[in-house]
Amino acid sequence: MNTTTVPPSRKVLVDCVHLATAAPSLHNxxxxxxxxxxxxxxxxxxxxxxxxxxxxxxxxxxxSVGAAVFTLRLAIQRAGYHAELTTFPRPDExxxxxxVVAGQPTAVGPATEALAEAIPHRHTNRWPYAHTPVPAQVxxxxxxxxxWEGALLASAGPDGRDAVLAMARAADRRLRARxxxxxxxxxxxxxxxxxxxxxSWAAGPWDALETIxxxxxxxxxxxxxxxxxxxxTILLLATAGDRRPDWVRAGQALQRVLLAATWQGLAAGPIxxxxxxxAVRRLLLDPRSGLTAQMVLRIGYGRTAxxxxxxxxxxxxxxxxxxxxxxxxxxx
Numbered sequence: 001m002n003t004t005t006v007p008p009s010r011k012v013l014v015d016c017v018h019l020a021t022a023a024p025s026l027h028n029x030x031x032x033x034x035x036x037x038x039x040x041x042x043x044x045x046x047x048x049x050x051x052x053x054x055x056x057x058x059x060x061x062x063x064s065v066g067a068a069v070f071t072l073r074l075a076i077q078r079a080g081y082h083a084e085l086t087t088f089p090r091p092d093e094x095x096x097x098x099x100v101v102a103g104q105p106t107a108v109g110p111a112t113e114a115l116a117e118a119i120p121h122r123h124t125n126r127w128p129y130a131h132t133p134v135p136a137q138v139x140x141x142x143x144x145x146x147x148w149e150g151a152l153l154a155s156a157g158p159d160g161r162d163a164v165l166a167m168a169r170a171a172d173r174r175l176r177a178r179x180x181x182x183x184x185x186x187x188x189x190x191x192x193x194x195x196x197x198x199x200s201w202a203a204g205p206w207d208a209l210e211t212i213x214x215x216x217x218x219x220x221x222x223x224x225x226x227x228x229x230x231x232x233t234i235l236l237l238a239t240a241g242d243r244r245p246d247w248v249r250a251g252q253a254l255q256r257v258l259l260a261a262t263w264q265g266l267a268a269g270p271i272x273x274x275x276x277x278x279a280v281r282r283l284l285l286d287p288r289s290g291l292t293a294q295m296v297l298r299i300g301y302g303r304t305a306x307x308x309x310x311x312x313x314x315x316x317x318x319x320x321x322x323x324x325x326x327x328x329x330x331x332x
């Protein structure tokens with residue numbers, strides 16, 4: 001007996017794309033676009049939203065797009081379909097980062113439900129966290145989540161934590177000295193009405209202890225200071241390679257870890273400066289490990305942080321492609 005698989009409707013896939021736009025991105029730049037073609041969703045990097053000063057190679061942009069790809073996969077799975085992923089499906093279209101196809105219907109497991117439930121609640125938290133250690137079993141779970149996506153997540157011990165924070169502060173000073181850095185940061189910050197970037201209310205306070213480097217997303221005169229936790233929990237996300245597919249893989253692992261952390265009641269925020277300076281990034285891990293650091297995270301138990309604004313779906317959802325002469329049916 002023949003069986004017919006009914007693909008998801010376009011409305012279901014539009015809803016999945018809408019969830020994917022909740023993914024984190026560098027400076028909340030939301031550097032992605034989507035196109036729905038039948039049961040497939042193509043995910044593109046938006047070249048006009050790459051941060052040229054702090055991310056000249058586009059590494060962090062592809063991490064951001066990778067986070068959106070994972071969220072899209074998760075949304076499709078929660079809708080009851082197997083999500084089939086192909087990265088860089090067309091070598092002649094470098095901005096086409098991934099294609100996710102809704103395949104065979106599948107049961108929705110509790111792990112999928114838990115991660116999907118966390119999507120709207122995951123927010124970058126730039127505020128101080130409680131002086132409460134994260135339990136070892138929770139850190140083990142987060143490591144497992146990264147491993148599912150082909151990445152490694154390591155927690156820094158006391159000496160490693162202090163070294164990473166020192167490198168982060170040094171990298172922050174070097175980034176501030178880069179020509180155009182202040183102007184680029186200002187482009188993605190401010191109090192005006194907008195659908196991207198980091199508004200003043202989401203920028204968080206200065207660290208009065210000057211332990212954790214904080215981005216200048218708000219004017220110093222309008223920004224309060226606060227004492228951050230003196231012994232933050234620092235995590236390093238790494239991959240075995242350092243090419244474009246590895247950056248997308250890192251983004252998927254990052255979002256999976258962040259959603260699992262959200263489900264555990266944890267707050268999280270990136271410490272991006274040390275991975276934005278190549279000379280510092282190379283020092284984050286022992287070269288004998290064969291791994292490359294892709295992201296530094298600070299996690300803990302913190303106050304509730306509101307979600308940063310999101311671009312409307314009409315800005316990120318591309319119309320269906322027009323068939324070329326080569327792909328049109330004969331006689332048409």
